[in-house]
Amino acid sequence: MARKFTGGKLVIASHNPGKVREIGDLLAPFGADVISAGELGLPEPVEDGLTFIANAEIKARAAALASNLPALADDSGLAVDALGGEPGIYSARWAGPQKDFTVAMKKVEQALENKENRNAHFACALTLCWPDGHMESFEGQVHGAMVWPPRGDKGFGYDPTFVAEGMGISFAEMDPAAKHAISHRAEAFRKLVKACFL
Ligand code: IMP
Numbered sequence: 001m002a003r004k005f006t007g008g009k010l011v012i013a014s015h016n017p018g019k020v021r022e023i024g025d026l027l028a029p030f031g032a033d034v035i036s037a038g039e040l041g042l043p044e045p046v047e048d049g050l051t052f053i054a055n056a057e058i059k060a061r062a063a064a065l066a067s068n069l070p071a072l073a074d075d076s077g078l079a080v081d082a083l084g085g086e087p088g089i090y091s092a093r094w095a096g097p098q099k100d101f102t103v104a105m106k107k108v109e110q111a112l113e114n115k116e117n118r119n120a121h122f123a124c125a126l127t128l129c130w131p132d133g134h135m136e137s138f139e140g141q142v143h144g145a146m147v148w149p150p151r152g153d154k155g156f157g158y159d160p161t162f163v164a165e166g167m168g169i170s171f172a173e174m175d176p177a178a179k180h181a182i183s184h185r186a187e188a189f190r191k192l193v194k195a196c197f198l
Contacts, residue, residue: 002136002195005032005070005128012036013063013073015044016092018156023074026180026189030197042066047089052076052125053137055089060129068131072192076124076184078158080108080146082115091158102150105161109148118146120162124184126192136196140187155179 010032012020020036027034037044045062049055052075059073077091087094087108095104112118121144127137143165150160152172159171164182171179180186 003130003134005030005196007031009033009035009069011040011042011063011067011069011071013042013059013071014038016156019074019076022176022180022185023072025176026186027072030193032197037063037067037071040067047075049075050089052089052123053127053139056125056127057129057135057137060127060135061133064129064131065133070128070130072126072128074124074126074185074188076122078108078120078122078162080112080118080120082117082119083108083111086111095157101157105150105158108146108158108161112146120144120146122158122162122184124188126185126188128192128196136192138188138191138195140184140189140191142182142184142187 012023012034014020015038024034042063045058047055047058049058055075056073060071063071077088079085079088094107095101121141123141125137125139127135129135144163146161147163147170151170152160155172162171
């Protein structure tokens with residue numbers, strides 16, 4: 001049996017405004033009083049895990065212990081089949097110190113040059129950690145294909161170059177609600193909510 005979140009303040013262990021916004025939207029129906037690690041001025045821990053779950057656990061644990069509040073962390077990224085799963089856990093780092101995803105999307109496109117297989121998936125790991133160190137972790141994925149040139153101005157990160165299976169438009173062309181209905185983050189959230197919020 002997973003431990004339940006019983007209400008009150010919940011720290012979103014992220015300094016990425018795109019993620020904080022999406023997680024806030026997804027948690028809105030569950031009455032959590034959400035505050036971000038950025039707003040609390042919490043330091044960003046070193047993400048040296050080798051999997052999405054390991055990194056989500058590092059971030060959630062650091063935020064829960066530093067704030068003495070339950071904390072939720074998301075570690076996610078884009079895995080491209082023809083690149084052996086890269087950029088994967090290094091998805092944010094491919095954008096460089098300026099966090100410029102125009103650069104990151106171009107790097108992926110250049111690496112895919114002359115490759116026919118454009119299949120890829122986004123993966124998302126979510127970890128909820130309590131101040132006593134107890135953790136619950138969940139994972140979701142969405143499969144699709146890389147497109148070029150980038151399309152749309154909604155979303156964040158690699159959204160303009162990813163078209164989910166069965167969709168004619170990129171994640172950055174979809175309304176946020178439509179993306180939330182099918183995304184890797186939404187799938188991980190459905191699992192988290194079922195286990196810890198209901
Ligand atoms: P991290 O989880 O903060 O290490 O960063 C993961 C990176 O993966 C983000 O900065 C985005 O670039 C990318 N990413 C994760 N989820 C999404 C998404 O839903 N759309 C586009 N890019 C994403």
